[in-house]
Amino acid sequence: MKIIVCVKQVPDTAAAMSVEDGKISWGDASLIINPWDEFAVEAALNLKADHGGEVIALGLGSEGETEAIKHALAMGADDAVLISDPDLGTADNLAASQVLAAAVEKIAGADLVIFGQQSVDSETGMLPGQVARLLGWPSLTLVSKFLEANPEESELQVERAMEEGNQIIKSQFPAVVSVTKDYGEPRYPSFMGIRKASQAQYPTWSLEDLGMESPTPVVTWVEVKEPPEREIVTEIIGGETAEEKAQTLAEKIMEEKVL
């Protein structure tokens, strides 16, 4: 089966973010694959191991934004495509999904397009629904298990998470899926994998390669700022015994009138 897995480069989740001259800064934090996307790559590699086929990592980013793709290749993806175009700098979700959908069509023949749950930077989780809609494919989000996933033998069956419980869904190929953390721990890239990834050659596509015009974003970021400092005066509760501390803490909590 042919699987495309969408991966994004983001700043390390440990980065202390700030705004400098109106621009987002992550200081000297490293750039990594969006942590949610590691689960997506893991799922893609396991599906390939079970049913054969190939895994292609697809990323949209500025030139040189290759950390996510490199990580996916190091984990074991067979091939990759980076979409990069100066005109995509201000792309919003709708534009990004149009571009990704166009790339899926250009790659052609995919049975599954697998996404992470959401980006840890922009945090929308919109792309899996949008790309599916553009392709006219079903969208199965927050999947933790693939119960049936062999396009040659059967329809697609997955378990997806909701607030109230999990749905077991029967769907069809080709489909768009997003994978949640409950899928299971992603593998670490092997030494060989890292070496292979650092030497890998893969194409970079522009909007023109995709046969697309520059999209006009409808969502605009007017301003980004740091959240207001919270003035927190921490009171460490003293006391001779644990009981005494607990007693005082209970009184203090009651005084806050939050219960």
Added chain:
Amino acid sequence: MTKKILTYVDHHQGKVQPSSWEALGVAASITGDLGGETASLILGKEVESLAEEALQYGADQVFLADEGQMAEFRPELLAAALKQVALDYQPDLILMPTTSRTRVLAGMAAVDLNTGVLVDVIDLDWTGEKITAVRPIYAGKLLASVTCDASPVIITLRGRAFAKPEPDPARTGEVVQVDFQPNEDIPVSEVLEIKAKETGVSLTDAAVIVSGGRGTANNPSLDPPADLSEDEAEVWKARQGFQLISELAEVLGAAVGASRAAVDAGYIPYDHQVGQTGKVVAPDLYIACGISGAIQHLAGMRTSKVIVAVNKDPDAPIFNLARFGVVGDMFEIVPPLTESLREKLES
């Protein structure tokens, strides 16, 4: 200019996500300022009673599609119905609560209606020409103000960021049955089964959360059964720790949260994880027990109103965010805290 607003009532088999009603509060404040009207969209099976509720929470009218095929969440179908109603009603704004379901639905609607979604919004301002929304990014480490140039603007609202209106039993309005014409080309998935979850208080709706971290497994005085492996013994110990946390949570009507370390070690399911790669929460009271306060954890709970930390280590970073801290062993502190709060709440 007056505004037409459509709110989407998100529910599972008729059980409404409480933040759906918060959307009606937001709608009321917009139409209160600018004039206009609000309709609610309810899609499901045997959900007629929700129409009544929506009117009481502030909708002027309700669009209702009550049909068997809508019994379960099937986004392709619901998106098609939403599109049909939106094209008909022509709202300026579509409001939804942010849930696992609306993250798909809103995205699909944006494609169908060729517009943008402002996701997981915590604040709104429509004094200017365009509506400006504030949304946390990088797990709340930054706040972005965003606008959308297309119409209708679709906005999903973060749970508990806006007040839930008081229902007014005297309010009435028209309930319009939607004559839904499904589009033949949509591939629609079939729901074979629902695996219900343990029914505790849900993290994102909770006004109070009690969370446990790796410290829940650190009670040297406990003796796990001899036949357990080292890992199993650790999980066994942590279960005792989380038992104390659950008891406190029960007394407070609170949800149980956890750090990723606790989830990864198998102490508690992932559903309970708070943080950058778990749930982002903002309860009135957050009690962290045996949690160090790593930046990814803080990102998920930093905007809680009152934070309480119980930790053995006086230098644990969690204390920097805490209004009250107790330096001590959670196994000694939590049980008397539970008792003491129980007495106070009962009297």
